[in-house]
Amino acid sequence: MDRSPSLADLKPDTAPRGIVLLSGRELEKMRRVGKLAAALLNHLESLVQPGISTLELNDEAERWTQSHGAISAQLGYTPPGHPPFPASICTSVNEVVCHGIPHRKQILQNGDIVNLDVTLILEGYYGDTSRTFLVGNPSAAARKLVNVTQECLMRGIAQVKAGARLGDIGAAIQAHAEANGFSVVRDMVGHGIGKQFHMEPSVPHYGTRGRGLKLRPGMVFTIEPMLNQGTHELRFLPDRWTVITKDRKWSAQFEHTIAVTEEGAEILTHTTVGAEMTHRRSGSGVD
Secondary structure, eight states: OOOOOOOOOOOTTTSSOOOOOOOOHHHHHHHHHHHHHHHHHHHHHHHTTTTTTTTHHHHHOOOOOOOTOOEESSTTTTOOTTOOOOOOSSEEEEEEEOOOOOOOOOOOTTTTTEEEEEEEETTTTTEEEEEEOOOSSSSSSHHHHHHHHHHHHHHTTTTOOOOOOBHHHHHHHHHHHHHTTTEEEESEEEESSSSSSSEEEEEOOOOOTOOSSSSOTTTTEEEOEEESSOOOOOOOOSSSSSSTTTTTTOOOOOOOEEEEEEEEEEEETTTTTOOEEEOSSSSSOOO
């Protein structure tokens, strides 16, 4: 979703303008909401079957969220130029790149792929994550798209540590995507997150190694590459939310919320938060 930069009340030498460095206490709250968001995706995964509607997935997500004392950040979210988002999760099927709106008439079919994007608010902090799921038995081409997109996310995360550059993340993702014949979406990027949904920095999923903002411990942001089978170009549907590929070929996305540490990256939206750390500048482990 569109970024809303934060103008944090920080001293000039604390972080670059607009960048928030979270304290240990704040990171603990981010761990709690991140783990809850990941648990919601785990819960929804068992429901992703041919014959279920995307609205049914949405309604179950809202029920589960409320039962766990959290709030959906997406429901009613209204960035500039958009109407309020009318659902609790995004459900993006096949050629839908992101921000798909759940609907009772949209029934998942055998062979589809669907990205479920969830963002929860707990104790005033946001946890944002998404996965692309296989519906039934998709084609080999669809499976490759999904697998490579997940690998791209993990390769990007593997670049994260204090002193690295944002360009290192994007370069690693772009190289692996293009080596496998896919394009990287350029118009949608990762974003800072914490006590606000969308903050600085912007995190492109393409770029040049050694370029861009230097990473510092305490930074928290999403990495959420979107890979397309065809062109990286997009178009918006008239609802001003749903984004599809310009050529109607399929797209996949995976997303984690990441905290920068001295050693590497802590994945805050992993179901075993604290157990999954990335300490290397390279690699292709799969979550």
